[in-house]
Amino acid sequence: MKYFDEAALRLTANARWTTACLAALGAIMATAQPASAQTAFTLPAPPLELPMLPSPSGNWTVMVGIGGEYKPEFVGSKNGKFLPIPIFTIRRAGSVDQFRGPRDSASIALLDVGNFRAGPAFKYVASRKSDKYAELTGLGDVKAAYELGGFAEYYPVDWLRLRSELRQGMGGHTGTVADVSADVIVPLIQRLTISAGPRFTWRSTKATAPYFGVDAAQALASGLPTYNARGGAHSVGFGSQISYRINPQWEVHAYVEYEKLLGDVADSPLVKLRGSSNQTTIGLGASYSFDFRIR
Known part of the structure; x- marks a missing residue:
């Protein structure tokens, strides 16, 4: 009962925090005007340009937002918790409207040519505290990790996005992570x-x-x-998202993501004896897009 009460308190606190953030976004949304052809602000040109990459000068579109997810307390857990999730992407203004999947890392599309985009990607992995959950007692803490790398995505046709990410960890882990996904995108009705x-x-x-x-x-x-946990195939899964574009600036979405843990991860005694290899995440969010210019 003690752990149930503590989990309920964590869920309520996190839910209130995320609800407040979404309410603030909604209040701004109610007064938002249609997207203007003018840019929000202009930045000076960078002091140097990287070879082999296109110049950053020109107009860019930024997407920022906040969401909330009900997800496993830690990877491999059989219990869930509610957490706020930030949303952030940058792309060339005027390019094809960007689809964003719920598992995408924060990214900047420095290369944006036709149906192909690529650039740096970043993901933050929260620390894992052994004293927060009974299942982790005695396993010690794992510090927060920062995963830096890059992404590439391609649209062979308008309704299909293929995306891959490769990131290197620092901090809580120092390994390499690769994500591959495909999304069929179907407009149901306008917006x-x-x-x-x-x-x-x-x-x-x-x-x-x-x-x-x-x-x-x-x-x-x-x-x-x-147990000696080795690397390899970590998980396979499937995800689905529904999104509604209120106007050119504002969009809201909801999604569900399922993962099946594999290999040494699924065979870990933490997962087999105290957790679950079936991992489900349910989320919702809202995002706002605006333009800025680099001279």
């Missing part, structure tokens, strides 16, 4: 779109072991058997 498709994630040993390995000291403290 209302539904999308769905498969997902796959691969993680190296250094990105897997801190979360799913159990060394001798941890085994003694936690009661779990020792």
Whole structure:
């Protein structure tokens, strides 16, 4: 009962925080005007330009927003929690309207040519505190991780997006993570779109072991058997999203994502004995787009 009460308090607090953020966005939304041809502001040109990349000068479109997700307490957990989620992307203004999947990292499309985009990507992975959840007792803390890398996405046809990301971790883990996804994008009626498709994630040993390995000291403290977690196929899954564009600036969306943990991750005693290999995330959010110019 103690853990149930604590979980309920965490859920209520996080839900109130996210509801407040979405309410603030909604208040702004009510007074938002249609998108203007004018840019919001202008930035000076950068002091230098990187070779092999197009000049950053020109107009850019920024998407920012906030969402909330009900997701596993930690990867492999059988219990859920509600968390706020930031939304951030940058693309060339005037390019094809950008589809954003709920699993996409924050990214900047420095290369935007026809149906192909590529650029840097960033993802923040929250720390995992062993004293927050009974299942993690004795396993020690894992610090927050910062994953830096890049993305590439391609539209072979207007209704299909293929995207891949490759990121290198720093902090809580120092391994490599690769995400691959495909989304079929279908307009239902004007401004209302539904999308769905498969997902796959691969993680190296250094990105897997801190979360799913159990060394001798941890085994003694936690009661779990020792386990050497190696990298490889991390998960396969499927996701679906429905989005509604209120006007050229504002969009709201809701989604569900399912993952099936694989390999050494699914076989970890943390998952097999205390958690679940089935991971489901349900979310909603709102985003706002505006333009700025670089001289």
